[in-house]
Amino acid sequence: MPELPEVETMVRGLRPVLAGRVLRAAKVSDPFLLQDVTAEEFERRVRGATVQGVARRGKWVVFTLAGQRGIIVIQPRMTGGFWLVAPDRPDHVRLTFELDGSDQRVWFCDNRRLGRIAWYPDEEAAERAFGRSHGPDALEIGLDDLATRLKRTRRGIKPALMDQKILAGIGNIYADEVLFRAGLHPERPAHRLTIAEVRRIHAAIPEILNEAIAAEGSTFDRNYRTVLGEEGGFLGQNAVYSRKGLPCTVCGEAIVKTRIAGLIGRPTYFCPKCQRKPTRKRRKT
């Protein structure tokens, strides 16, 4: 689940606990999640290293280790998340960090095992890996850059916004929320949007994402939690996602749930009145 706001919330929760701390040990309990590294090597690289920084890149959580000890990358994907406090070992633990000088542990849990854990020798290697599949961060991309990138694809605007190669950080929930805020139908071809429409999207992206970050993300079906186990508060502020049949907060029309091309299996919610799909001009008969 975690999209940019949830990952940002995780990072903000982890940073004060991990930054500057020594990792006494790391234990990989599910090697299936590892990418390009064995459990033995991962644990050896991390053991005794000091965490220099905790950051977010798109939907990635990035731990920089001091003293050339490398970079840890964790992708929570759908159901991954971190736990700082738990009375007992939580369910579905895939990776555990033990902190030096205390009993405190940081758990990475992921019931569906879709998450990924990687280690890179340096910033450059991590950056190359990120760049292979990601464009600029959704909170940093400029208007002109966004317009240029959207011009290059004939897909619908929603699949385009969710394409991490175009811009990084937006997933299924916030794509719907951004398009509602911008007043655009999710199937509008990206390359045919007017500059005024792209401008509305570009303005809506940081609005929506920052509102969601302020609320500490979205918790649906009690899946996502902050590192302290709290629910995100964006539910209740969301305009369309998961609101099938409920009245649009702007016009009162019932929100529609559908599936659209390019996003097989993923639900899409929108207001059919506020987000009209332009029809061809009809000739007078």
Next chain:
DNA sequence: CGGTTACCCTGGATGC
């Protein structure tokens, strides 16, 4: 090459 689909996993919710 660009766009679309199949598939990777698992557990909770829903339906019969």
Next chain:
DNA sequence: TGCATCCAGGGTAACC
């Protein structure tokens, strides 16, 4: 209660 089916915030490989 038991069992089958559907569903999910993401991402990539393979296909046309």
